[in-house]
Amino acid sequence: xxxxxxxxxxxxxxxxxxxxxxxxxxxxxxxxxxxxxxxxxxxxxxxxxxxxxxxxxxxxxxxxxxxxxxxxxxxxxxxxxxxxxxxxxxxxxxxxxxxxxxxxxxxxxxxxxxxxxxxxxxxxxxxxxxxxxxxxxxxxxxxxxxxxxxxxxxxxxxxxxxxxxxxxxxxxxxxxxxxxxxxxxxxxxxxxxxxxxxxxxxxxxxxxxxxxxxxxxxxxxxxxxxx
Amino acid sequence: xxxxxxxxxxxxxxxxxxxxxxxxxxxxxxxxxxxxxxxxxxxxxxxxxxxxxxxxxxxxxxxxxxxxxxxxxxxxxxxxxxxxxxxxxxxxxxxxxxxxxxxxxxxxxxxxxxxxxxxxxxxxxxxxxxxxxxxxxxxxxxxxxxxxxxxxxxxxxxxxxxxxxxxxxxxxxxxxxxxxxxxxxxxxxxxxxxxxxxxxxxxxxxxxxxxxxxxxxxxxxxxxxxxxxxxxxxxxxxxxxxxxxxxxxxxxx
Numbered sequence: 001x002x003x004x005x006x007x008x009x010x011x012x013x014x015x016x017x018x019x020x021x022x023x024x025x026x027x028x029x030x031x032x033x034x035x036x037x038x039x040x041x042x043x044x045x046x047x048x049x050x051x052x053x054x055x056x057x058x059x060x061x062x063x064x065x066x067x068x069x070x071x072x073x074x075x076x077x078x079x080x081x082x083x084x085x086x087x088x089x090x091x092x093x094x095x096x097x098x099x100x101x102x103x104x105x106x107x108x109x110x111x112x113x114x115x116x117x118x119x120x121x122x123x124x125x126x127x128x129x130x131x132x133x134x135x136x137x138x139x140x141x142x143x144x145x146x147x148x149x150x151x152x153x154x155x156x157x158x159x160x161x162x163x164x165x166x167x168x169x170x171x172x173x174x175x176x177x178x179x180x181x182x183x184x185x186x187x188x189x190x191x192x193x194x195x196x197x198x199x200x201x202x203x204x205x206x207x208x209x210x211x212x213x214x215x216x217x218x219x220x221x222x223x224x225x226x227x
Numbered sequence: 228x229x230x231x232x233x234x235x236x237x238x239x240x241x242x243x244x245x246x247x248x249x250x251x252x253x254x255x256x257x258x259x260x261x262x263x264x265x266x267x268x269x270x271x272x273x274x275x276x277x278x279x280x281x282x283x284x285x286x287x288x289x290x291x292x293x294x295x296x297x298x299x300x301x302x303x304x305x306x307x308x309x310x311x312x313x314x315x316x317x318x319x320x321x322x323x324x325x326x327x328x329x330x331x332x333x334x335x336x337x338x339x340x341x342x343x344x345x346x347x348x349x350x351x352x353x354x355x356x357x358x359x360x361x362x363x364x365x366x367x368x369x370x371x372x373x374x375x376x377x378x379x380x381x382x383x384x385x386x387x388x389x390x391x392x393x394x395x396x397x398x399x400x401x402x403x404x405x406x407x408x409x410x411x412x413x414x415x416x417x418x419x420x421x422x423x424x425x426x427x428x429x430x431x432x433x434x435x436x437x438x439x440x441x442x443x444x445x446x447x448x449x450x451x452x453x454x455x456x457x458x459x460x461x462x463x464x465x466x467x468x469x470x471x472x473x474x475x476x477x478x479x480x
Contacts, residue, residue, distance in 0.1 A: 002478040009477065075436050077463045077475040214465025 009074050013083065016066055017142060020087050020094075023059040024138035027094050028131050030056065030101035031197060035127035038108035038190065039120045046112070049105035056098030063091045079211075086211040090141065093200040093207075097134065100193040100200075107186045107193075117173065117183040126162045126194040129155065133201035137208060146212040146227045152205035153223055159198035166191040231299070233258040233397060233427040234279060239293035241274050241283060248274045252293070252453045254446060256397075261419060261428045263442030263459065265435060266474070270448040272431045276399050279429060280316035281309045297397070314341065317395035321402035323382035325374035325389075330366050333374045333385055337393040352392055359425075360388035361418050380411025387418065391426075398422065400430040404437065416441050435475060439463045447471045 004010040030049055037046035067088045070076060076084055111117075133152050140149035170184040170191075206218045213227055232255035241249040249271040256262050256279075264272035277283045278295060281302060295302050302312055314337075325333050334353045335343075343349055353370070357363040362384040366377070374385055383403060390398060400419075404412040419428060419441045432438050438445055439459060446456040447470070455462065455471045466472045473479060 002473055004476070004478050006477055074477075077435070077439070078466055078472045080476045081464060 006074070009070075012066065012070055012074075013080060016063065016070065016084065016087055019059065019063050019066065020090055021138060021142060023056065023063065023091060023094050024134060024141075026052070026056055026059065027097045027101065028134050030098055031104075031127055031131045031134070031194075034101045034104035034108060035124055035190075035194075037105055038111065039124055041108075041112040041116070043109055043112050046105040046108040050102050050109075053098050053102040056095060060091050060095040060098075063087060082211045082214060086141070086207045089207050090204050093203045094134075097197050097200045100197050104190050104193050107190050111183060111186055114183055117180055117187065122162050122166050122169070123187070123190060123194065126159055126166070126191065126198075129159050129162070130194050130197040130201060133159070133198055134204070137201050137204040140205060140208045141211070144208075144212050146209045149205040149208040149212070150223065150227060153202050153217075156198045156202045159195055163191050163195040230258040232256055233298065234429075235294075235296045235299075236275075236278075237294040239275070239278060239295060240291070241271070241278060242290045243286065244288045247451055249278075250451045252448075254453055254456055256427060256429055257444060258427050259423055260443040261423055261430060261441055262444040262446065263438035264429065264431045264446050264448060265433075265438050266448035266454075267479070268433075271451040272446075272448045273401055275448065276401055276429060276431050279397070279399055280313045280318055282313075282318065284309060314393050315395055316397040316399060317390035317393065318399040319383070319386050319390050319401070319403050321405055323379065323386045323406075325377070325382050325385050327373065327375060329371045330374050330377070330385060331370040334388050334392050337389060341393060353388075356388040356392040357385075359391050359422065360384045361414060361421070362388055378411070380407050380414060383407060383411070383415060384418065387415075391422075395426065397427045397429065400428065402431055402433060405433060412437070435463075447474060449474070 004013075030052060033045055034049045036042065037049060067084050070084050074080075133155050136148055136155075137152045140146070140152065167188060170188050173180045174184045203218075209215065209217050209227060215227070217224060234256035236252060236254045236256075239249055239252040240247070252271075252275060264275060266272050274283065278291060283289050283291060291303065297312070297315065301307070326336065328336075331353055334356050335349050338349060338352050343352065354363060357366060362381060365381060374382065377385060387398075387403070404415045407415065416437065419430070422428060430438075430442065442459045444456065445459040445462040447454045447462070447466075447468075449470055455466060455468045457467070462471060463475055466475060
């Protein structure tokens, strides 16, 4: 792609891409740490996740400011316009993912104060899946790869299935022994948070498809088979 | 059902001596819409515009090939009178060029040339044209003052009124706001919107944001060729051709 005639514009767009990636990397780590804090009953790590959410929020505001400045000063068009509007929306999703990770960490703190209900199997799998979705959606963003983004959208079904499975399992615990209800509910919140993270990653991927192809695939009953 | 295009251009080529200014351009100008022609200097957009009312005919050594039709009638056919054609296809230029006459006489000039003598009718035409050009309120009480006393933006709107006075069907505008400040420019742009009720407009502009704001259709020219033409909204958000993308995003060279 040829460079912009205006170097400062080019540099600002590069900075935008880098900042979104930085925020994405941070958010991925937050998911991993939150779930590790849960599984390993590591309260210090859980506290760290809650504290670091401020950094995620700060990046959200910084990227918004940069986008607004770019819109006001450069009247972007075409691919640049799509990049900037996509970044604006992506950061909203990333910020929400950050909140959900912090939310998981808070549940981890509560659960660490009680005896473990059960060994964790599906929840770490959900965490791996959703983290991978976030990672690939941002990869697709930087590489402008709509096929990769489409793959993220289809991966969300796996997360939804796991959530359903976790729900049924926890329900059986609760039915069997009411003493497990508070712990099971907290775990259900964790599972729900991970399921929501998958949805946000899907939103990001859909925005990337728009950015690359200039075509909206959001809110369709069925995803297009090819782009 | 959409109306048939006001102007259809097929395989248009223009040479000045050995220089090729336009090559094999085919384009439809839709009725009652604003079509913007954009592209870097020397891309052929002004040459194209001037072909639509045969303003290029007078240039020595010019050779025009291809087919241009207004309402389906070929405008380069031997029997066509260019003066009659220009009455139907009016033009506004980059530099406002009022005659060194009164405001009234400037607007009345065209209708008089075409034989209108009746004072009352003439006054009606002048008022209507000035109103359509959004200038009436500002000049109603000084129609006999010299046109050259008006501000730059007012002079340009006077030229638009003058073009409208002969009731053309198409209005060609060659960078009509390039010499105006942002407020005068905004007035011209607002005017362009209002004029589409009655007229088909083709505008050449160097200001891409202006093309994005005022036009329904955008055509991108480069090196004498039409690269892409489509709905303005699409051309500015998701152009089909990489050359267009590079130009509208400011990647050039």
